[in-house]
Amino acid sequence: MRFRRSLIAAMVSITVLAGTGAAAAGAAVSxxxxAITTPPAGTGAWLHDHSLGRAMPDPATATAEQAARFFAGLTPAQQQQLVRQYPLVVGNFDGAPPALRYQANQLAMRQELALQQGRASDTGASPGSRATAAGRVSALQLLTAPGHQVLAFDPRGRGLVAEVFGDLTTAQRVSVLVPGSDMDLEHFYNAGDPLKSTSGMAQSLRTEEAALAPGTSTAVVAWSGYVTPVGLGADAATARLAEAGAPRLESLMAGLSVTTDPEAAPTLLCHSYGSVVCGIAAPELHAAEGVSDMVVLGSPGMDVPDASALGxxxxxxxxxxxxGDWIGDVPYLEVAGLGHGADPTSSDFGSRVIASTGSYGHTGYFAPGTASLRNFADIALGHYGDVACAGDATAAGGCLNGL
Known part of the structure; x- marks a missing residue:
């Protein structure tokens, strides 16, 4: 097994690096x-808590509807009691009121910040441990600053986080950004190159939406809510982490369906390996508002044979x-669990292929002034007639055909 993992990592790295030049040559083979598939810390005590005189919903099995009913049946004082005692449980419970989750996650992040500050200043710790803690301190100081609406936070592993830009309670249009590899708590923001971060992509989309439709209330969820691959290796070449992340995405979407009231189902924008997560989750997405638009970009494949398999x-x-996107050098195939299958942009996949004119590089699709960013915003806003297709929009198979 160890040899097989090493072989997969080497194959992927050679394939990708062969055509990507110096920038990709610096990527790590990890x-x-x-994967994180269990409920957050505090769940055991939560389930054994009888102080409210009622059974507590199990974060591992409760539906979003059940969670919403539970929290709606609590008094404000009882809600605050649970926030104080179980911030990680409340903060990550899809179906709980967003405002309550924001409050719980702020408390959980402040607690984690104090812990990491202690580790960063511990002279008895190794330099690597102190550096890791310092990176977390920087990320948490930013996220705990006033104005941040953190919908999910879990300090386990490299750290999971989701932030909302906009007002979920009033948004007429909601979008969810699902990122690809190398995204975690420490890389959720990137001051040097915002478009290489989950938050930067999400904020760029919302800025474009505001420019195109200033009278429309929008919200974008930047969702680094699953364990992503690191670098170029076995994790990036297989669907293992995507299969673990897909149920978490399904739960997020179910939670949004009972805590928000947009005019249409939320739009999913899935970047790179995130498109594998979206492909696996798609058949379980059943939006009450109708069809969900799903946009993939920089995709290595979706682990499905064609668009019809998405449901x-x-x-x-x-x-x-x-x-300039190196993802095109990755073979679009799947053999014995290696690779992610057919190219979503190919003519026989069944996608509506949209233009990306002006963009460059694997993370350049959200750059201001690009056709791709404009298209993302038009799709999220429901302005389908304004979408620029990659080919003839009116031809058979054109991206606007049938709309």
Missing amino acids: DEQI DGVRLWATARNP
Whole structure:
């Protein structure tokens, strides 16, 4: 097994690096990551808490509807009691009121910040441990600053986080950004190159939406809510982490369906390895508001044979690869669990292929002034007639055909 993992990592690295030049040559070939599939810390005590005189919903099995009913049945004082005692449970419970989750996650992050500050200043710790703690301190100081609406936070592993830009309670249009590899708590923000971060992509989308439709209330969820691959290795080449992350994405979407009231189902924008997560989750997405638009960009494949395998509840848009995106050097195949299958932008996949004119590089699709960013915003806003196709919009198979 160890040899097989090493072989997969080497194959992927050679394949990708062969055509990507100096920038990609610096990418790390990583060890496997440990997926997070269990409820957050505090769940055991939560389930054994009888102080409210009622059974507590199990975070591992309760539906979003059940969670919403539970929290709606509590008094404000009882809600605050649970926030104080179980911030990680409340903060990550899909179906709980967003405002309550924001409050709980702020408390959980402040507690984690104090812990990491202690580790960063511990002279008895190794330099690597202190550096890791210092990186977390920087990220948490930013996220605990006033104005941040953190919908999910889990300090386990490399750290999971989701932040909302906009007002979920009033948003007429909601979007969810699902990132690819190398995204975690420490990389959720990137001051030097915002478009290389989950938050930067999400904020760029919302800025574009505001420019196109200033009278429309929008919200974008930047969701680094699953364990992503690190670098170029076995994790990036297989669907293991995506299969673990898909149920978490399904739960998020179910929670949004009972805590928000947009005009249409939320739009999913899935970047790179995130498109594998979206592909696996798609058949379980059943939006009460109708069909969900799903946009993939920089995709290595979606682990499905074609768009029809995503189910009737999804309308798939695939972003044409720009000339500087190294993902095009990855073989679009799946053999014995290696690779992610067919190219979503290919003519026989069944996607609505949209233009990306002006973008460059694997993370350049959200750059201001690009056709891709404009298209993402138009799709999220429901302005389908304004979408620029990669080919002839009126031809058979054009991206606007049938709309």
